[in-house]
Amino acid sequence: MENAIEIKNLVVAYGPKRALDGLSLSVEKGKIFGFLGPNGAGKSTAIKTLLGLVPFYSGDVRVHGLSPADPRARARIGFLPEEATYYRFLTPLETLKFYGEIFSIPKAELKTRIEKLLTLVGLFDVRNKPIRTFSKGMAQKLSLAQALVNDPQTLILDEPASGLDPLARADLRRILHDLRNQGKTIFFSSHELSEAELVCDSIAILEAGRLVLSGSLKEVLGDHRDKNLERFFIETVEAARK
Amino acid sequence: MKPVWALSKLVIKEIFRKKDFYVALILIGVILFYAAQLQFYNVKNIVRYLMEIGLWLVFSFSVILTVTLAARQFPSEIQNRTAAVLLSKPIRRGRFVIGKFLGSFLAGASAFLIFYVLFLAVASAKGGGLASGTAVQTAYLFLLNLMVVAAMASGFSYYLTVSANVSVTLILYLLMGAYGQTLKGRAWAALYYCLPHFEFFDLRQRFIHEWGPISAGLVFFLTCYAAVYTAIFLLLGALKLQRHSL
Structure with missing residues (x-):
């Protein structure tokens, strides 16, 4: 099985502090991969680094065989941040059109895709409302x-369930499983272990x-x-700290 | 170039969806209307005073709007965490810098042209001698001036906070505009050659006093001069952003 993500001996330092210290891992194509760790573990x-947002690091990082600095690698990635306030003066329709244009998606294709996506996430009815009126869950x-x-x-999803109510979380899980069934790879960072499990x-x-x-x-x-993931996680992290 | 244009359109939308532009437009309209009503007996060519006030208002508000818009682009992307979302997409950082600058410049230029048309309408209604050649040159050179100041604020936005950037850019703009020529031959001669001379782009007195347009050769030189300074400021911004960890 081919890997979507390959990280070998990755070191990222901020001054004297090493945020990542020789990290190596690989993520198989078409799988949902949970990237877990306590706050400050280096997940973000x-x-x-996978998104090409860290210019200086040592080690080897490959996304679909390409360096993250290569825009062709980033063209194959979708990124959901833990928290972002999108352009408050835009509507959801305009926001998606803007990001689509960044990918140079042809106009007609983009229009169809935006309608599908707005329906998928349940924002089609509010597609022309300014984002500044949105709740955290809608954002x-x-x-x-x-x-x-x-x-x-x-x-690549950074804490995707953050800010969502239980119904929206169930919807998110369904969407992620559907995406996995379509052959997409999902790299999922979280400290909400029940969600990851x-x-x-x-x-x-x-x-x-x-x-x-x-x-x-x-x-x-x-x-x-016999243990749930949360119990196992706590024991594993505590053992690693000793 | 599609991503650059997408970014530029975003900035242009921002200026017209926030209230700053409309506040400036209403202020200019009210002051021009009030100034146009003034009558002083025995004062010849009173329309020149109206033109002086009008052009000063139009130029000042256009520069302030452009500088504040350009200065807040990158810092607000960082604050709202949209910079990481945007730069995780296939857009090169250099193009991001160009897109943000181009949007700020075009937004400022659009605001200026709207203010300028309003000014020309009021001045011509009061019988101002609006020589079309000089009116066009005044607008064109001011657009070059806006381009340089937008590039300056845009380039500095990768180094400074919004308030520091607005202060530094406006202070440099005012000082170079007012005292740029006095720096020559003094201990600060280096500044004379390093900083852009905004006063070169100011044709207001020619326009008001109907001295006629400047030569095409000089306009060409000033276009190149503005392009060089714009490129320098954008390069400074791009160099900083290339090394920036988001």
């Missing part, structure tokens, strides 16, 4: 729609910039299948 730094739905506007091969095929646990363990949920839990 790893995601930013998060728009965020998901912008991440899908280029029909990406790989989705419900959607992920495989996981990696990060602590202090280092990979503690990774593998399929079955492999990782191994003999600990």
Whole structure:
């Protein structure tokens, strides 16, 4: 099976502090991969590196075989940030049109795709309302729609369930499973472990910039299948800190 | 070039969807209307005073709108966390800098042209001698002036906060416009050659006193002069952004 993401011995330092310290992992194509870790573990730094937002690092990072600095790699990615306030003077329709134009998607194709996406995330009826009137949950739905506007091969989601109510979370899970069934790879960062347990095929646990363990949920839990992921996660992180 | 144009359109939408432009337009309209009503006995060519006030208002508001718009582009992208979303898409950082600048310049230029048409309408209604050649040159050179000042604020926005950038850009703009020529031959001669001379683009006195247009050669030189400074400021911004970790 080919890998959508390959990271080998990645080191990212901010001054004397190493945010990532020799991180190596790979994500198989067509899987939902949970990237877990406590606050400050380095999850966001790893995601930013995958997105080409960190200009200086050592090690090797490949997204679909290309460096993240290469715009062709970024053209295959959709990114949903943990929190973003989109342009408040635009409507959802204009926002998606803007991001579509950044990808140079032809006009007619973009129009059809935007309508589908707005329907998918449940914002079609408010497509012409200014974003400044949106709740946090609605903004998060728009965020998901912008991440899908280029029909990406790989989705990178940073805390995607943040700000969503239980119904919207269930919708998100359904959308992620549908996307996985379409062959898309989903790289999912979270510290909400119940959410990760419900959607992920495989996981990696990060602590202090280092990979503690990774593998399929079955492999990782191994003999600990009687425990839920949250209990297992706490024990694993505490053991890594000792 | 599609991503650059998409970014530019976004900035243009911003200026016309926020209230700053409309506040400036109403202020200019009210002041011009009031000034046009003034009558002083025995004062010849009173329309020149109206033109002086009108052009000053139009130029000042256009510069302020352009500088504030350009200065807040990158910092607000960082603050709202949309910079990471945008730059994770296939747009090169250099194109991001150009798109933000182009949008700020075109937005400022659109605002200026609207103000300028309003001014020309009021001045011509009061019998101002609006020599068309000089009127066009005045507008064209001011657009070059706006281009340089938009590039300056845009380039500085990758180094400075919004308030620091607006202050530094406006202070440099006012100082170079008013005292640029006095720097020559002094201890600050380096500044004379390094900073753009905004006063070169100011044809207001020619326009008001009907001295006629300047030569095409000089207009060409000033176009190149503005293009060089614009490129320098954008390069400074791009160099900083290339090294910026988001």
